[in-house]
Amino acid sequence: MAEKPVAQFWRKIRSVYNIVGTHCKTCGEYYFPPRPVCPNCRRKGELEEYKFKGLGKVYTFSVVRQAPPEFKRQVPYVIAQVELDEGPRLTAQIVNCDPEDVHIGMRVRACFRKIREMGGGGIIVYGYKFEPTMKVTGHNKE
């Protein structure tokens, strides 16, 4: 892909750096990525910003072995759907573990990482990846 302008990423920094989504006060549902309209309640919905705890478990995953140029240096990498404790799922890489050890139901927590470079002269995008939780933190309730 050619170089991307900065604004496309800059405007999402809040969400992508800190896992900030939305919560609907009408129906109680949590959304990540943030939604401008609650699909359950539509105009009756009342959305507020919500910062997710960044804890969850692997819902499904794959090991990517054929990747676009921007990800070639990371191959093979684990990409997963993580089900956050608040409910919604998101798509992110799983790092700091052997791909062989990743399994459905594995407890993970968010960490801040470099995601990709947008082409040779393009900007570097940072954001969330997930790693296995450690027993000492007490988050490891599989």
Next chain:
Amino acid sequence: MERDVAIIGVGMSKFGELWEKSLRDITLEAGMYAIFDSGVSGKDIDGIVIGNMSAGRFTGQEHLGAMAADMGGLAGVPAYSVEAACASGGAAVRQAYMAIKSGEHDLMLVLGCEKMSDVTQGEAINTVSVATDWEWEGMFGATFPALYAFMARRHMHQYGTTEEQMSLVTVKNHKNAQWNPWAQFQRPVPLEIVMKSGLIADPIRVLHSSPVTDGAAGLVMCSADLAKKFTDTPIYILSSEQASDTLSLHDRRDITTMDAVVRSTKSALKESGLEIKDIDVFELHDSFTIGEIILTEDIGLTEKGKGGKLVEEGVTEIDGKYPVNPSGGLKARGHPIGATGVAQIVELALQLRGDAEKRQVDGAEKGLAVNIGGTGGTSIVHILGR
């Protein structure tokens, strides 16, 4: 004024890596064959619809409506281009169906095309990922095969579907494609080779995936009363239905079911007054073989979780109870993205006319096609009858 809609001509370009042919060459080829097959002449055509996903990124060319009209010597005829990711072809068929049914157009040329081999493999992977939720999936490194791998992994986890069952879909579709003169891979492939082919996104292997393909497909469609003027074997579109779902896979209620397929199939069957057991031949969207397994369940050929068994037991073979993808499907016919939905309808029309030669499903009278956009964000279902 609602009118019945008929298909009176079909055409295809060869599917494959066509180095010597451009986007406009293959589009023209499919369109001309469809026109010759129908017996209409240029002056009979009062509209053109063309389905395409991403010619702008694959070849640098957009504005395909005007391109198609111009190349065919039909400049002056209104031409519309439509996009719905991998369902762009099905969307083109449905646009023409609605236009003719409503009376706004009488006789239309429908095209689908994609030229994918003019870019590097890396660019092709990136372009295909526009069919995902790019900002929240593709952006983080989820390739298109990886998203289908997500579905496959859950399907295996929840229902015990096996890698061998996913591979048997490949074996069946390659077997069928050897009798399809337009198919990209006209040769069978043994199960051991599929099972040992390279992993691209575990558990999906290269031989579980549709290839990079150049190709185009065309139809001539008109109102049923007009059809009799041109042919003794019109094929009728009994129903055309479409449904949407969330753009991203992670927002789905259940990633082992495509709700949009369930919904659009139900309404298509209702509209045509048929039950699924009345259908004789199926073209289902197998961009990855797990897709065919999921769709056989979602359209109601078997219960949820038993799609793997269906292929294992031979039910979906050409001579089985429910023949699926006699053309070879996306896996073996090839998957030129915007052409696929039109090519499915070409195959069903040939089957219902009895013109499918060695891959003919005996006495087929009703056919059903499911064309999927992205990971199930769009589903377009057509039921055809003779």
